[in-house]
Amino acid sequence: xxRHLNINISxxxxxxxxxxxxxxxxxxxxxxITGTHITTYKELNILKLxxxxxxxxPTDTLYIALLVIIFTPITNLVYIFLYFVFSKNFTSATFPxxxxxxxxxxxxxxxxx
Amino acid sequence: MxxxxxxxxxxxxxLIATGLGVGFLSAMLGIGGGALIIPVMVLxxxxxxxxxxxxxxxxxxxxxxxxxxxxxxKNLVNIRLGLFLEMITAAGAVCGGMISTNLPEKPLMFAxxxxxxxxxxxxxxxxxxxxxxxxxxxxxxxxxxxxxFDSSLNRYITYRAKNIVATTIxxxxxxxxxxxLGIGGGxxxxxxMNAISKIPMKISTATSNFMIGLTAxxxxxxxxxxxxxxxxxxxxxxxxxxxxxxxxxxxFSKLQDSTIKSIFLIFIIFVAIQMFIKAIx
Numbered sequence: 363x364x365r366h367l368n369i370n371i372s373x374x375x376x377x378x379x380x381x382x383x384x385x386x387x388x389x390x391x392x393x394x395i396t397g398t399h400i401t402t403y404k405e406l407n408i409l410k411l412x413x414x415x416x417x418x419x420p421t422d423t424l425y426i427a428l429l430v431i432i433f434t435p436i437t438n439l440v441y442i443f444l445y446f447v448f449s450k451n452f453t454s455a456t457f458p459x460x461x462x463x464x465x466x467x468x469x470x471x472x473x474x475x
Numbered sequence: 476m477x478x479x480x481x482x483x484x485x486x487x488x489x490l491i492a493t494g495l496g497v498g499f500l501s502a503m504l505g506i507g508g509g510a511l512i513i514p515v516m517v518l519x520x521x522x523x524x525x526x527x528x529x530x531x532x533x534x535x536x537x538x539x540x541x542x543x544x545x546x547x548x549k550n551l552v553n554i555r556l557g558l559f560l561e562m563i564t565a566a567g568a569v570c571g572g573m574i575s576t577n578l579p580e581k582p583l584m585f586a587x588x589x590x591x592x593x594x595x596x597x598x599x600x601x602x603x604x605x606x607x608x609x610x611x612x613x614x615x616x617x618x619x620x621x622x623x624f625d626s627s628l629n630r631y632i633t634y635r636a637k638n639i640v641a642t643t644i645x646x647x648x649x650x651x652x653x654x655x656l657g658i659g660g661g662x663x664x665x666x667x668m669n670a671i672s673k674i675p676m677k678i679s680t681a682t683s684n685f686m687i688g689l690t691a692x693x694x695x696x697x698x699x700x701x702x703x704x705x706x707x708x709x710x711x712x713x714x715x716x717x718x719x720x721x722x723x724x725x726x727f728s729k730l731q732d733s734t735i736k737s738i739f740l741i742f743i744i745f746v747a748i749q750m751f752i753k754a755i756x
Contacts, residue, residue, distance in 0.1 A: 367554070368547050368548060368550060368554075369548065371543075371547045371554070372543075372544045372545075372547045372548045375540045375541075375543055375544035375547070378540055379537070379540045379541050379544060379717055382537070382713065382717075383713075383714065383717060386710045386713065386714060389710065400706055400707050402702070402704075402705055402706065403702060404702035405702060406699060406700060406702065421706065424706040424707070424710050425704075425706055427710060427713075428533055428699070428704065428706060428709055428710065428713070429699070431533065431536055431537050431540065431713060432533065432536055432692050432695045432696060432699065433692070434536070434540050434688075435536060435539065435540060435688040435689045435691075435692050436689075436692050438689075439689060442554065442558065454555055454558075457555065457558035457559050457561070457562050458558050460562045460566075461561050461562045461565055461689060464562065464565040464566055464569060465565060465689070465690075465692070465693040467569060468568070468569050468572070468693045468694075468697075469693050469696055469697060471569065471572070471573075
């Protein structure tokens with residue numbers, strides 16, 4: 363396996379994890395400074411969460427941190443697919459592509475695979 | 476002292492400590508850790524099963540990200556094999572999710588617990604880590620060839636996946652079990668990769684760890700969308716898990732395959748007992 367691919371996969375995972383950690387710490391700091399409470403949302407709107415993040419809302423910051431950790435492996439999968447496509451290794455490219463399609467189908471059907 | 480939401484400082488410390496322990500063990504064994512987190516959250520903290528599952532899925536992703544970031548750099552993850560098996564597992568999980576509504580859960584859990592005990596016995600009596608190294612050294616046939624440096628043996632090891640058809644079928648089955656019973660497939664995939672495909676234990680667990688983050692992400696998004704995620708609980712556990720799995724991944728390459736296999740066997744028996752109690756309860 364190409365060393366370059368391994369290094370970049372590791373970087374995506376490390377940066378995703380670190381960003382999530384920083385956001386969690388930021389949410390706790392915002393909470394202590396503003397003295398507000400963290401609430402649980404029953405419905406989620408990503409745009410509102412992003413607006414809350416820039417206006418230092420601790421609940422929104424914490425939700426964004428969790429979204430970052432969830433999207434990190436998906437970003438990795440997209441990167442691996444693109445890597446194989448650009449290196450013309452189409453057989454290997456079918457593995458991440460098929461997995462991505464199955465995950466999207468599972469999301470649409472509402473199954474937690 | 477009440478710090479976050481309605482959680483006391485003690486609860487926050489327990490959540491971080493639980494995450495630390497679960498992250499350490501899950502990263503070492505290549506499992507999700509749902510079997511460890513869900514009972515703790517439901518029985519100790521009194522959260523609903525949906526919140527426990529949502530937290531467990533987020534924790535699985537955090538474990539996978541944190542451990543895989545170290546394992547990939549050490550070439551302990553067979554990326555192409557992992558993605559190939561993941562494709563089959565995810566397809567199996569969707570099928571399992573579709574058929575689970577028509578299946579009685581308790582008899583299925585009972586059968587599953589018995590099956591796990593059989594897997595544990597066969598795995599215990601089966602191929603030894605030393606034999607796997609000998610097979611890999613002598614036999615050059617197989618798929619998804621890779622090389623890694625084994626710190627415990629102090630040498631490079633080249634390995635190939637043998638009997639890939641059988642491992643693929645078991646991965647599909649693991650996906651179906653995962654989709655219908657809501658448990659991770661790592662418990663079947665790791666023994667299949669190790670005992671059937673003759674892949675060294677470290678590679679089997681590290682590859683499984685890399686895979687589980689991908690599958691858990693779709694599930695986590697579904698629970699996220701449905702509003703089952705408790706942000707404080709998940710956030711605190713994620714902190715513990717990231718630290719625990721990172722320590723485990725750094726320590727893991729120095730462990731002997733036989734030690735990892737023994738801990739894995741104990742875990743299989745633990746899950747089997749848990750399933751058996753649920754089935755008769």
